[in-house]
Amino acid sequence: MIRIEPREMPSKWWTIGIPIISAFVAILLASIPLTLAGANIFEAYRQMANGIFGSTFAFTEMLTRATPLIFTGLAATIAFRAKLWNIGAEGQLYLGAMAAVAVGTGLIDAPAFILIPIILLAGALSGAIGMAAPTYLKTRFGADEVVTTLLLNFIVIIFLQMMLEGPLKDPMGMGWPQSEPIVDNGVLPQLLPRMRIHAGLIIALLTAGLVHLFLSKSIWGFKIRAVGENPSAALHAGINVKRTFMGAAVVSGAIAGLAGVSEVAGLRGYLTTDLSPGFGYTGIVVAMLAGLSPIGVVISAIFIASIFVGADTMSRAIGVSSYLADLVVALSLICVLIGGFIARYKFIRTNKGNV
């Protein structure tokens, strides 16, 4: 028999080590479906590494892919710390992108150093409203935010389709449902010539640092952690639980909105309904993989972006499906969850009948 007992204190090494080990285990486990697909495993992994580290372009592409994931991962982190289940980062991302397009395609004519902050602010505000609304319903009427935020994603996408067929439609777009391009002064500057990597990454890294400070050093962050860990003790201690939820919601939604701004004003230049291949949902995986640590989010976003970009290259080079990327990401999440369990408990072998 094996008895399972909670560990007194999961050590620092475990909390850092578990995600790293899990990531490796997940990549190793991916060799099983790769073999089944008839690929040479070493060649497959070599192509994958090539797709990430093979050239400056490959590496910057990976970072470009990681940028929105850092934002959405941070959005999930803040909300989940308060045990506020924001599944709506995808919708908030599009709300942010829509706001960016609304103010950034000619409505305001200003130099870049004014216009870019305005666009960022508009996107953040729009995303914040997108999360504040379902959170208000939660605190006022007890509506389950998992359901409301998830379903709002679809509402936002359909709303976006309507806008792209109507007020936001580009008259020069040859009838395609896409917005006008962001004006030159509103575009986030590129970081390297002839590469797609843009200033959104810098903003994402800054945001990660700010979120870290916010959660660990500020009174608001303290309240968010307290409410997330034990809402009834937080209430007893005089913390306004509902207001704390609203605060976490506004910050979470704003950061998800910034993901949309960064994608539309940094990468695409104009808005379509396929701006995000599920960055909002992947952000949840990023946050969980990072153990809800804002600094960890940066690392896990880079890991997940690497898997996606690497798997793309691999599938092109050796002709296996790029869906393997989704498989590795899912496997690594499962590995982290199992690893977290192993880290938190100790397993003691006992003799039969000796319970």
Add this chain to the structure above:
Amino acid sequence: MSDSRLERWHAVVLNKDMTTLSELLADDVEFHSPTVWKPKIGKDVTQYILQMIIDIFEDFEYQREWIDGNNFALEFSAKVDGKNIKYFSPKEMQSLGVGRIPEDRHHDGVISAMSVAENLIIERLHDKDVNNKGFLQNKSIKKNAEELIEKYDIRGPGIDANTALLSGGNIQKLILARVFECMPNVILANQPTRGLDLGAANEVARRLLEARTRGAGILLISEDLDEILELSDRIMVIHDGSLTEAIDVSREAIGLMMAGEKA
């Protein structure tokens, strides 16, 4: 006729005119209150209670009146010490100087996934030494924690360790430290020694008596008769929704009252 009685009543409240109050009350008057489950019967006790209320309550104001012949219903609002008397959120209790020792210390008392130092300041998040323009003052939080674990003998792996690692007795000491350091005027202590070992229970009793000596009012709710008899100045027994003062404070008499025997 009826209106004049109402006017006289208002005069009593407004002018604190206690002789008129005595004239207004019938000999077999009953006093019901949402905070005293068992109605008080008789003129003397009712006069006593009403005098106290009229004396203590400030800004006594009638909000609504219903008049039906000889029957009146009056709705009032009032303040005590400048605060509305109706409902106190935990936050208001803190600002009024009401210290609270919760019944379920694991569920309501501490946040076990946060550190000892953090739990020690959780009720003081708006004090200047903790909160500097919205940011935690880690230096003084640490200093505060080190002082308090020394002063209240909170034993555990350290001030940065998760509170979950503390024993029940030490968690209770942590809560005591939090409550008593704020020098409360009123302390609500709900089952403060339940599940504690003798040493920790004695510590709780000592701190409560110390606060009483300092002049704090303490409402102790407990099922431990020895503790009640040892600590209390007045003892009330709750049975079946009614609250009765125990005149005879022997163990047997109180035990019988708890079982529903009328005093």
